[in-house]
Amino acid sequence: AYLGWRQSAPPVRAVVIPPPRFIGLSTTFTVVLEAARGRIAQAEVRIAQGGGGAVVLTQPTSAGSRLETSVTIQGATLGLREGAATLEVWARDDYWRPLRRTDAPAASIPVTIDLTPPSIDVLAATQYVSQGGGGIVVFRLRGGDAAEVRAGTLAFPSFPAGDGGARVALIGLPWDFRPGTPLTVAAHDEAGNAASRGVPTEVRTRHFRSDRIRLAESFLETKVPELLPQRPPTQPLLDGFLLINRDLRRQAEEEKRRAALRTASHALWEGAFVQPRNTKVFSNFAEMRTYFYGGREVDRQVHLGYDLASFRQSPVPAANKGVVAFAGPMTIYGNAVIVDHGLGLQTLYGHLSSAGVKAGDSVEKGQELGRTGTTGLAMGDHLHFEVLVDGVSITPVEWWDAKWIRDHIDRPLEQAGLPTLGGTAPRAAAAKRTLAGDPGRHPRASRR
Template sequence: MRAFAKFLLFLIVMGVIAGGAAWWWAGRQPAPSVEFRQPQKFVGQNSALEMMVQTPQGQLSRLDVSLEQNGKSYPIFALNQPTDATTRQEAADRLFISRPIGKRAIPELQPGPARIVVHAARPVLRGMRQIAVEATRDVQVRLEPPQASVVSTFHYVNLGGAEFIIYRATPADVESGVRVGDRIYPGFPGTAVGIKSDPAIHVAFFALAYDQDVNTPITVFARDPAGNIAAAVVDHMAFSKAFSKSTIPIDSWVARVVPPIVANTPSLQGESTAPADLPQTFVKVNSDLRRQNAQTIAELAKKTAPEMMWKTSFEPLTNAAVEAKFADFRTYTYMGKEIDRQVHLGFDLAVTQQVPIKAAQTGVVVDAAYLGIYGNCVIIDHGLGVQTLYGHLSSIGVKVGDKVEKGQVVGRSGMTGLAAGDHLHFTVLVNGTPVNPVEWWDPKWMQDRVFRKIMEAGGSVT
């Protein structure tokens, strides 16, 4: 009997030790983790909470989110009462939550500091213990909208053309620019063009793309870090333009042009260049690769300088024959049948074979490499979102980062890329949007549309 009692006591002691060890082990298990994605620092009229909660095995026993301000707590989300939240299971152990938390969602919010508080817990040890975590994010509630107003006058823009604007945007930390339909053109401080009298002054180039409607709304906008937005309508006149159409048979040059493009483009590796497959591969080059190249060009627009590097109109290729104009709507045929349609967004200029190609304006080289349909290509940034592209070069004479002067040789003309013969493909870009180069070559246009406005606002172009 005494032996049994000792054995029973031993079992009890071991059970207590094992239970304690299990309790200790359970307490050492990882708690849920909380990743705040939005807001970063500010909450405005229409702000949203975006957060990711990750927990082992995807088990959550508690998830409560609230916003605290001035001693009051406003519930935002509860696991059993998601209210206006959107939840998405991004993985077995990850839950994404989004919910409006701005003034419109929580009318009691006041300007000033606030805190987002998250309590999350998960069960361990078959639910006998909870592993909890508290995560917080301090934010500033900002409710007063920014201000935006147009300063310059006489805004005239052609379909496929560009325009320049001067405007005011406050306070100092706003992001601002011009919105043309669904396209955004960022603004720059007025000091970029020598306007120093008013720190609220900003400037921007914008475009009415060739494929937009002439009635597309144009506004300047200002958006503060809390997401509050102000906008002002740009008083302007837009003019329609008729663009040319052409039919281009590819029979005589497709076999020469397509294989080098495929060989020089990683995304096309494996595409057949056999004679029977050339028309199909050409269409992939002419359409899919053209879109990829446009995306690359748009990304390069982010490398623009916050200054206007030019004081004169742009320089065209001298003594050149115009082989194609801007926004030429092209139909491509093979063996007499239509196989593709695209729009040519630049000027094709030809002189003689491998003629020296000069920079149209002072700037900095942001790309100098093989670029798909453009072949050997140089892109020069001139500041304020304005860039020029030189395509189909036989050779490149500059490298990325080089400062080039107007008239400096950057390469030689050629027939690389999607070119049937030796010529220069020249494009002017405004924040990645191709525009008609003719305007930029015109001293009168440059003086009236750009320099006049700068001088009237107290800036300098000398």
């Protein structure tokens, strides 16, 4: 009975986290081993293929009854061929049993060996993009699972564009993007194999205006309690304003990035975007605002849109066709609406006194979204209007201009032999179909 009890002790248990489906040029996972009796004496990771294979890791150990180790497999160094294989984890403990247990791996996972990185061909791109401006990159991807255009620390998603692996990515560079920073298309496949290609787009410098804003006591007395209802009564008004102008401004930027995930996988817009009629521009994109209180400078912030004014509570039209991605309070922008136009392109409407749409509503170009107002950190009745690409604010002037769209968006598509977007192409090309597809999730929605 005693010997039977010793023999019945279970073997070492192995878990692979996450269990890989592919082994590529570099594949990393974690192996967790647990011994029911005794201590783990040895661990080995192998790739078995067609009667042969390779040992990836051999690790004598006296780690106790539990071992957790990270394993990285460099697939090209193992002499394996592409195709089916098995990942095996072998382990034994030092617990004595009367009879040797039948050799069997503690874990066995079917995998596919894939050592071929994706292929990227850049077909065309906007020739030059200015700071705070937009453009497009068109490329063909083969053997890849996902691809994006990288601009410094930013990554812009790409979307399918017809047959043959063609993809498009709209890009939008921040106002302070550094010229000389490379733009690249980066792709990877399910095996983790990666590839990248440079984008032949020149980034140009653009100069922006500055403005000086004097904070009146009456303005602070109105806006600080409105935007910070939880503020202690003893807190100075200026401290409350700085909290709004800095922290709540950052929260609004985070909301823009969340809204960017709710974009269609095809173009929803038609033609140039429209500016509300009979409006006067009294604040420009990327103005550096210096705030003064009591005769001294207290803060600096960059204004990321256009301020457009007409008469009080004037109608606010949708700049183009799309679907409402956000509608509700947005800190410094007050009551706000974000309309998605597809492919990561969106427009924001802030300081509204009222909104007549809700998230998920389809809207037409020119359809009333709401009325202008003074909600948020507004000093007077006006519309704060932004154009965004994947949550990055860019100048609206470009997308108001049909010629700019033809030259900087549609022309690269034509050079790549693809249909144009949004019906803005010259008449000779009007017969071409537009890029279309089913609305889908943002390619990075699960990673944000």
